[in-house]
Every structure is written in structure tokens, then in C-alpha cells.
Amino acid sequence: MTTERDDxxxxxxxxxxxxxxxxxxxxxxxxxxxxxxxxxxxxxVESTVNANTRRTWILAAAGVTAAVxxxxxxxxxxxxxxxxxxGEGPSExxxxxxxxxxxxxxxxxxxxxxxxxxxGISADSILVTDGxxxxxxxxxxxxxxxxFDGDPADGRSIVSFSIRxxxxxxxxxxxxxxxxxxxxxFFHLRLFDGQASLTELPDQYQPGGPPLAEPxxxxxxxxxxxxxxxxxxxxxQAEGPTxxxxxxxxxxxxxxxxxxxxxxxxxxxxxxxxxxxxDWFWNREQLETPGHLVLRAAGPIETLFVPIAxxxxxxxxxPIGGTTLLDGAVVDLAHTSCCGGLPIQHExxxxxxxxxxxxxLVWRIVSRYEDGAGETVVNLGATADPGLGWLDAxxxxxxxxxxxAMVLMEGNGEITVLNAPGGTGMWFGAxxxxx
Amino acid sequence: MALAVATRTSxxxxxxxxxxxxxxxxxxxxxxxxxxTGNEDLAEDVVADxxxxxxxxxxxxxxDNVGGYLRTAVVNRVNSGFRRLAxxxxxxxxxxxxxxxxxxxxxxxxxxxxxxxxxxxxxxQRTAIVLRYWDDLTEAxxxxxxxxxxGTVKSQTAKGLARIxxxxxxxxxx
Numbered sequence: 001m002t003t004e005r006d007d008x009x010x011x012x013x014x015x016x017x018x019x020x021x022x023x024x025x026x027x028x029x030x031x032x033x034x035x036x037x038x039x040x041x042x043x044x045v046e047s048t049v050n051a052n053t054r055r056t057w058i059l060a061a062a063g064v065t066a067a068v069x070x071x072x073x074x075x076x077x078x079x080x081x082x083x084x085x086x087g088e089g090p091s092e093x094x095x096x097x098x099x100x101x102x103x104x105x106x107x108x109x110x111x112x113x114x115x116x117x118x119x120g121i122s123a124d125s126i127l128v129t130d131g132x133x134x135x136x137x138x139x140x141x142x143x144x145x146x147x148f149d150g151d152p153a154d155g156r157s158i159v160s161f162s163i164r165x166x167x168x169x170x171x172x173x174x175x176x177x178x179x180x181x182x183x184x185x186f187f188h189l190r191l192f193d194g195q196a197s198l199t200e201l202p203d204q205y206q207p208g209g210p211p212l213a214e215p216x217x218x219x220x221x222x223x224x225x226x227x228x229x230x231x232x233x234x235x236x237q238a239e240g241p242t243x244x245x246x247x248x249x250x251x252x253x254x255x256x257x258x259x260x261x262x263x264x265x266x267x268x269x270x271x272x273x274x275x276x277x278x279d280w281f282w283n284r285e286q287l288e289t290p291g292h293l294v295l296r297a298a299g300p301i302e303t304l305f306v307p308i309a310x311x312x313x314x315x316x317x318x319p320i321g322g323t324t325l326l327d328g329a330v331v332d333l334a335h336t337s338c339c340g341g342l343p344i345q346h347e348x349x350x351x352x353x354x355x356x357x358x359x360x361l362v363w364r365i366v367s368r369y370e371d372g373a374g375e376t377v378v379n380l381g382a383t384a385d386p387g388l389g390w391l392d393a394x395x396x397x398x399x400x401x402x403x404x405a406m407v408l409m410e411g412n413g414e415i416t417v418l419n420a421p422g423g424t425g426m427w428f429g430a431x432x433x434x435x
Numbered sequence: 436m437a438l439a440v441a442t443r444t445s446x447x448x449x450x451x452x453x454x455x456x457x458x459x460x461x462x463x464x465x466x467x468x469x470x471x472t473g474n475e476d477l478a479e480d481v482v483a484d485x486x487x488x489x490x491x492x493x494x495x496x497x498x499d500n501v502g503g504y505l506r507t508a509v510v511n512r513v514n515s516g517f518r519r520l521a522x523x524x525x526x527x528x529x530x531x532x533x534x535x536x537x538x539x540x541x542x543x544x545x546x547x548x549x550x551x552x553x554x555x556x557x558x559x560q561r562t563a564i565v566l567r568y569w570d571d572l573t574e575a576x577x578x579x580x581x582x583x584x585x586g587t588v589k590s591q592t593a594k595g596l597a598r599i600x601x602x603x604x605x606x607x608x609x
Binding site for chain 1: 454457461462465466467469470475478479482483486487497543547549550553564565568569596599600
């Protein structure tokens with residue numbers, strides 16, 4: 001295949017080849033020459049592209065309830081005189097076979113960047129809490145099975161959760177943050193063999209410090225080996241808030257290695273206030289190359305990158321310096337990749353300049369492409385609470401919400417507003433990788 | 436409270452010319468997908484998906500090298516869906532064991548020992564070899580398409596060649 005490729009540079013495989021390589025090249029060429037497209041190929045491309053571009057969502061909402069209101073039809077894309085030229089061939093029907101479920105393996109989990117690519121979103125692809133229950137939801141907003149049926153009388157509410165990387169719809173681990181009058185507690189949600197269980201973490205893995213209005217939202221590391229959160233130190237003279245991390249294995253919290261299970265770091269570059277850990281990114285291939293935590297301040301709308309790295313022995317370190325403050329409007333980031341292209345950065349932004357208007361805080365999702373240009377793709381509307389907005393992404397899909405609305409963005413640009421019946425409005429959700 | 440979803444408004448490419456993009460690239464992409472999957476139906480699935488995926492960014496003028504983009508999409512799709520493809524291949528293998536009247540092309544493929552050896556390679560090694568020796572890419576170009584390092588392409592290619600050599604020797608074709 002030679003179209004649109006650079007001129008053949010030195011080292012090209014087509015130059016003089018040893019015998020085996022030449023035989024391989026000949027074999028590949030001979031076999032490939034026997035392959036011709038069927039007329040159905042163009043038909044399928046045309047119908048898929050037309051379907052993808054015909055839908056534009058326009059939404060209207062009253063109070064906290066959103067509804068799909070209209071579908072805009074885009075003119076036909078293809079003129080008859082520009083139709084394709086395809087070879088003759090038999091018409092064949094593609095087959096689809098379901099993928100196998102696989103349990104995450106021990107050790108670092110490496111979710112493939114395109115693992116979820118092109119798979120239709122299933123009925124159980126989103127984990128959601130309304131503050132009371134934990135349940136799964138389909139890509140069309142249909143509520144699925146309930147994994148935890150909360151009791152409104154017990155005074156507890158679910159604030160957030162973080163799904164362990166490597167989880168799937170069939171085998172899922174997550175850390176769930178509950179809050180009650182006494183403070184915050186972490187629980188381990190496990191879904192395995194169709195059964196969900198919720199187990200309170202041992203005391204040594206629970207958040208410490210004084211109770212805060214903004215509870216310490218946790219996040220898994222990209223390899224699933226650590227969970228991090230930020231808590232306030234008991235010592236009022238401390239130089240900054242405390243970043244705590246615990247170890248995690250396929251069996252749950254705790255590794256038995258004190259350095260992993262009870263690591264804590266003083267964030268001396270940050271003022272003493274509550275932060276939530278929104279995300280944790282790092283370059284898994286380069287040890288000691290800092291990745292970063294995304295922290296959001298509970299008070300003023302501030303989002304920070306805090307460098308974090310892992311040493312060759314697996315221990316975490318926080319390099320000195322390098323903490324950066326994001327653009328004032330950006331409160332969360334997520335990346336999707338689609339179709340082999342460069343990742344697209346999605347930003348959850350609030351207000352035009354982070355200030356509160358008469359209606360409250362206006363949330364929007366901005367997609368930023370490889371050329372740096374940003375485009376508002378979703379306006380989520382307004383809330384009064386700056387702590388509600390969140391953004392998540394896996395593969396080519398992104399999910400975002402702000403307490404009264406939740407939207408799913410597909411790699412092809414399709415946007416679906418998700419609404420589940422009932423609930424307290426404390427919406428929080430995350431995408432579950434398919435099995 | 437109003438809630439609205441905006442969509443992209445800029446359209447930089449003439450949509451009708453997407454057929455030209457298809458005409459230019461579909462045949463070679465299908466061959467690439469077929470070499471990687473060994474299955475015509477799946478190859479067409481992969482290529483149809485690749486065109487569907489590229490359409491929106493292409494229409495918005497965000498794709499400079501549409502051929503490269505499509506090639507990468509095909510390779511990614513084959514690699515990401517390989518567990519499913521492996522199941523397909525097992526089914527195809529069962530069907531192949533049944534006596535059938537083969538086409539001349541199929542007969543030639545069956546006699547092609549190098550091709551039969553290639554089909555036994557893990558997908559990473561096969562992808563590296565197809566990109567290097569059929570698509571004629573350099574190691575750096577293949578690495579870019581596969582989304583791996585040049586070193587990985589080198590090692591995958593070397594392992595694939597060694598495996599093919601072994602299989603040919605085992606078959607008495609040293």
C-alpha cells in the first residue's frame with residue numbers, strides 16, 4: 001500500500017531482501033492480490049456514515065429533568081455520481097461472536113487504549129450512584145441491576161467511587177466513598193460471578209483527619225495498584241494537606257507491604273484545605289518519570305496537577321516542585337482516543353471565568369483537538385454546587401455529569417443524555433470497560 | 436433552566452467527496468485487513484469500521500493524512516478485536532476441516548507454505564511483518580501505525596521471522 005505515504009526512506013523493507021524476507025513479501029503480495037471488495041462494503045460505509053451524521057441532540061430541561069427533544073436531519077451525504085467503484089464479489093454476511101469475559105490478572109493491569117473501541121455500549125456499561133444506591137446503567141440511560149440498595153434511613157450517602165483499572169462488566173472492583181454524620185468511610189465493591197458485595201475497608205485503610213464538608217474522594221492509579229486521596233492532617237501546624245495512598249491487589253485493599261499500604265506525603269506546595277483526587281495519570285512505561293494527580297480544591301474552583309512517580313521498587317514518590325494550576329475554568333480532564341488518531345482531551349469547565357452567575361455555575365464540556373483548538377460540545381446547564389461536576393473517559397467514550405444531568409459522548413460525536421428515574425440528584429458515574 | 440447540547444458547526448470538507456476517499460483507499464485497506472485477519476468477512480467489517488470512524492474528523496478537516504489514519508484504524512481494530520477474531524478463526528478452522536470444493540485462489544493459498552506459516556503467528560508479529568514486507572513501511576513507520584516503539588517492531592519482526600523459519604524447516608522446506 002503506497003498511497004499518501006512518505007517517499008520511501010532508507011531502510012525500506014522493499015529494498016534488497018534476504019531470501020526468507022523476499023519469499024514472505026512475495027507470498028503476502030500474491031495472497032493479497034486475490035482479495036477484492038464486495039459491493040456491500042460501500043453500502044455499509046455509506047449507511048454507517050449517514051446514520052452517524054443524522055443525529056444531533058437538542059435538549060430541554062425543566063428543573064433537574066432533561067429530555068431528548070428533537071432530531072435534526074442532515075442532507076444526504078453522497079451524490080449518486082460520486083459513488084464508489086468496487087470490485088465484483090460475492091455478497092457475504094458478517095458474523096459477530098461475543099467476546100470472552102476475563103478476570104483481571106495479578107500485578108499491573110494494562111488496559112489497552114483501544115480495548116473498548118468499536119464495541120457497542122452494553123446494558124451494564126456505566127456504574128452510577130444517585131447518592132443512595134449503586135446501580136448499573138446502559139448507554140441509553142436504562143437502569144440495570146442494583147449492586148447496592150441503600151437505606152435512606154441509615155443516614156449514609158454515597159459520595160463517589162473509583163473503578164479499579166482492569167475491571168470489566170463481569171468482574172469489577174471499586175472503592176466507594178460513603179459519608180454520614182460521623183465522617184467518611186471507604187468500602188470495597190466487588191462484582192464477581194454475578195454477585196455484588198460491599199465490604200468496609202479495615203480501619204488502617206480509612207481516611208483520617210478531621211471530618212470535612214468535602215469528603216476525600218479517592219482515585220485508583222492507572223495500574224490499579226494504589227488508591228490515593230487527600231485528607232487534612234490532625235496537626236494544625238502541618239505544612240500542607242496529606243496525600244495518602246494504600247496498596248491494592250486483585251484480592252482487595254492491602255498488599256502486606258507497609259511502604260505500599262501506608263504511604264503518606266505532605267503536599268507542602270498546597271494550602272491547607274480539602275481536595276478531591278479527580279484522576280491519576282502516569283506513563284507506565286517509564287519508571288521514575290512523573291505522571292500526575294489531578295486534584296480539585298474544595299473551595300475556590302482550582303484544579304491542579306501534582307507530579308507523582310513510581311520508583312523501580314514500586315514505591316511512590318512525589319517529586320519536589322512541578323505542581324501546576326490549570327486554567328481557572330477547567331475542573332476535570334479526560335482523554336479519549338478514536339480510530340487510531342491522537343487522543344482528544346475533554347475538559348469539564350465551569351462558568352466563563354469560574355465565577356458564579358445568577359443561575360449558578362454553568363458547566364460545559366470542551367473537546368480540545370490535536371491542534372489545540374477547543375470546542376464546546378455539551379452545555380450541561382447550571383448548578384449551584386461547585387463540587388458536583390465530574391468527567392470520565394475510557395477508550396473512545398466519555399461520560400460527564402454535574403448532579404442533575406449526565407451525558408455520554410461517543411467517539412463518533414454522538415451525544416446521549418442519560419436520565420435515571422428517582423434519586424437524590426447526587427449523580428456520579430463512571431464507565432465500566434466491557435468484558 | 437435550559438439545557439442544550441451543541442454540535443460542531445464547522446464543515447471543512449465536501450461530504451460528497453468522501454466517496455473519493457473510499458475509492459482511493461478501500462482496496463488496499465481491505466487487503467491489509469485480510470492479511471491480518473485471514474477472513475474476508477472480518478476484513479470488510481474492519482474496513483467499514485475504519486471508514487466510519489474517519490468520516491467525522493475528515494469532514495471537519497482534522498485529518499491531514501487520511502490514508503495513514505485509515506491504515507492505523509485498521510491495525511488498531513484488528514489488534515483490539517483480536518480475541519473475537521481468534522474465536523472466529525477457530526470457527527473457520529472447524530469449517531475448513533470439512534471437505535469443500537476450493538477455489539483456485541484458495542488452493543494456491545493452501546499450497547503456499549510461507550502463507551500458512553504466517554497465519555500461525557501471533558497478531559503482533561504478523562502485523563509487524565505485514566506492515567514491513569507487504570505495506571513496505573520502515574520500522575519507524577510501522578511503529579507509528581502500531582502505536583509501539585521502534586524496538587518493539589524490531590523484536591516482533593525478528594520473532595516472527597524466526598518462527599516462520601522454524602515452521603518452514605519443520606515442514607521440510609528449509
